[in-house]
Amino acid sequence: MDTMRDRFAPIVSRLLDEDPRVAVVLAEIGRDGFREAERRHPDRVINVGIREQLLIGAAAGLALTGLRPIVHTFASFLVERPFEQVKLDLGHQGTGAVLVSAAASFDWPAGGFTHMAPGDVALLDTLDGWTVHVPGHPDEAETLLRHAVAAGDDRVYVRLSVQSNRQGRAVDGRRFVTVREGRSGVVVAVGPVLDAVLAATEGLDVTVLYATTVRPFDAAGLRRYGTVEEHVAAHGLDAATLRERIGHFMNAGRVTAERG
Template sequence: METMRDRFAPVVSRLLDEDPRVAVVLAEIGRDGFTEAQRRHPDRVVNVGIREQLLVGAGAGLALTGLRPVLHTFASFLVERPFEQVKLDLGHQDVGAVLVSAAASFDWPAGGYTHMAPGDVALLDTLDGWTVHVPGHPDEAEALLRHAVAAGDDKVYVRLSVRSNRRSNPVDGAGFRTVREGRSGVVVAVGPVLDDVLDAVAGLDVTVLYATTVRPFDAGALRRATESAGTDVVLVEPYLAGTSTPAANDALADVPHRVLGLGVGRRELRRYGNVADHVAAHGLDARSLRERIGRFVGERERAGAGAACP
C-alpha cells in the first residue's frame, strides 16, 4: 500500500515544475526521490548531507531570498536536533518554510530511540506562529502538502506517517471535521488514529471530530460539538499524550468540562518490536481505546445515576 511518504517526492517534484518559488532542501534522507527533479532544477534542489542544523539554516537563507523552501528528513532530525535553528533562523528572522517529517513517534522502531520524536508537536508548541498538519491518509497528505506550499510565507509543519486510515476525508488545511455525532462526549481523533477511534467508539453515544490541522487548534469546532454532546472531551493524538490538552482547556475555559488526553506515553520503550507493538503498548489500539474512552465518558453517567438514587 502506498504511504504518505511515497507521495511526498512526486508531489513536491511537480510543485517544483509548477512554481519557480519552490525549493527543496534535504539532508541525505529522501534524496533518491528527487534525482530527476534535481536534474531539471539543480539550483532549487539542495542536499546538504547529514547536517541537520545546516538543513534548517540553508532553508531559512533561501526563504530570505524570496523562495518557498520545503525541508525534509526524519522528525527527530528536523524538529528536535536543529531546534535552535528552527527557533532562530526561521522564527526570529520571521521567515517561513515547510517542514515535512517522516518516522515521527515510532514509525521506524528498528531505528531505535534516536529515530523517534513523539514530542515534536509539543516542542513546536513552544514557538509562535506555526501551522501543523497531521494527515491520516496519502490523499490527505498530498492535499495538505499543496496547501502548505501555497500558504504564502507561513511556517508550516507537515507530519507524515506510515500509519494510514482506510479511506481519505476531505481536508481544508483549517478546521476539524465532524464524522460522527452523539450526546455523551466528544472525541477528537488526530490524523492516522481515526480508524482505531471509530472502531473503539462503536456503540458509544459520542461525537467524533477528525483533525488533520491541529495548529491553529479549532476551538470553535470543539465548542460547537460540546453544545450537543456535552463537555467531556477525549483527545486521541498520535504523538505525546496531552499535547493538545491546554488548547482544549482554553477553548472551554468558561464552562465546566473534563479533558482526557491520550497519545504516546513518556516512558521509553526499549524493545524495537514493530509499529503495531508500539501502538498497543501506548494504549492506542482500538481495544485499549474503547476501554479508556468508555470508562471516561461513562463516569459522568454513572455519577448521575447514583445521584438520582434515593
C-alpha cells in the same frame, strides 16, 4: 496502497516544475526521490548532507531571498536536533518554510530511540506562528502539503506517518471533520488513529471529530459539541483498551483522543 512518504517526492517534484519559488532542501535522506528534479532544477534542489542544523539554516537563507523552501528528513532530525535553528533562523528572523517529516513518533522502531520523535508537535507548540498538519491518509497528505506550500511565507509543519487510515477524507487545513455524532461525549481523533478511534467508539453515543490540522486548533468546531474536560493519548493503544478508557472518561464529560 502507497504511503504518505511515497507521495511526497512526486508531488514536490511537480511543484518545482509549476512554481519557480519552490525549493527543496534535503539532508541526504530522501534524495533518491529527487534525482530527476535535481537535474531539471539544480539551483532549487539542495542536499546539505547529514547536517541537520545547516538544513534549517540553508532553508532560512533561501526564504530570505524570496523562495519557498520545503525541508525534509526524519522527524527527530527535522524538529528535535536542529531546534535552536528552527527557533532562531526561522522564527527569530520571521522567515517561512515548510518542514515535512518522515518516521513520525514511533514509526521506525528499528532505527532506535534516536529515530523516534513522539514530542515533535509538542515541541513546535512552544514556538509562535506555526501551522501543524497531521494527515491520516496519503490523499490528505497531498492536499495538506499543497496547502502548506501555498501558504505565503508561513511556517508550516507537515507530519507524515507510515500509519494510515483506510480511507482519505476531504480536509481543508483548518476545520475538524465530523465523522460521527452522539450526545454523551466528544472524541477528537488526530491523523492516523481515526480508524482505531472509530472501532473503539462503535456503539457508544459519542461524537467523533477528525483533526488533520492541530495548530491552529479548531476551537470553534469543538465548542459546537461542548467542552473537553479530559485527554486520552490514543497512540499505541488497541481498540479495546481505548474503548475502555473512553468509557471511563465519558462519565466525567468530554474526551479528546489524539496521537501521542
